[in-house]
Amino acid sequence: MDLVRITYTGRKFYRDKTALRNEWNPGDTKLVPEPVAKVLRRFGVFVDAESQVAADEKTQETEVAEALLQQQVVEAKLDEQKTELEAMLTTIESMDKGALEEYARKYEVELDKRRGVAKLREEVSLLVEQYGVR
Numbered sequence: 001m002d003l004v005r006i007t008y009t010g011r012k013f014y015r016d017k018t019a020l021r022n023e024w025n026p027g028d029t030k031l032v033p034e035p036v037a038k039v040l041r042r043f044g045v046f047v048d049a050e051s052q053v054a055a056d057e058k059t060q061e062t063e064v065a066e067a068l069l070q071q072q073v074v075e076a077k078l079d080e081q082k083t084e085l086e087a088m089l090t091t092i093e094s095m096d097k098g099a100l101e102e103y104a105r106k107y108e109v110e111l112d113k114r115r116g117v118a119k120l121r122e123e124v125s126l127l128v129e130q131y132g133v134r
Contacts, residue, residue: 002033003031003032003033003034003064003067004031004032004033004034004037004048005029005031005048005049006030006031006040006041006046006048006049007027007028007029007046007047007048007049008025008026008027008028008029008030008046009026009027009045009046009047010024010045011026012026013025014045016036016040018032018039018040019036019074019078020032020033020036020070020071020074029049030063030067031063031064031067032067033067081132081133084133085128085129085133088128088133089125089128092121092124092128093121095121095124097113097117100117100121100124101113101120103124104124104127106134107127107131107134109123109127111123111124
């Protein structure tokens with residue numbers, strides 16, 4: 001994974017909307033993965049840092065390790081969410097009409113129990129995929 005050093009040139013504190021949710025203070029320079037850097041470069045306040053090598057190599061190694069660890073944490077969260085979603089979709093396939101109606105209420109949706117159980121499962125599955133597991 002390629003890491004890129006990005007500098008924030010804005011005047012106020014900023015928390016980016018990327019998967020990493022980095023917090024930036026004016027003048028901060030951080031190592032971020034290339035896809036995140038590509039997103040941040042679209043904004044005028046993020047620029048590539050000068051290619052000067054830091055005098056202290058340990059600091060640089062620490063930054064790289066921290067950036068990689070942060071990326072691993074984000075990937076682990078995404079994997080956990082995906083596993084939770086798949087488990088819930090499997091559970092929905094075994095629910096009856098009453099359970100489906102009760103679960104749909106968590107999304108503030110009232111199901112029409114006159115419909116077939118297959119149609120109700122489809123509706124609840126769409127709710128879970130759209131809004132996440134509740």
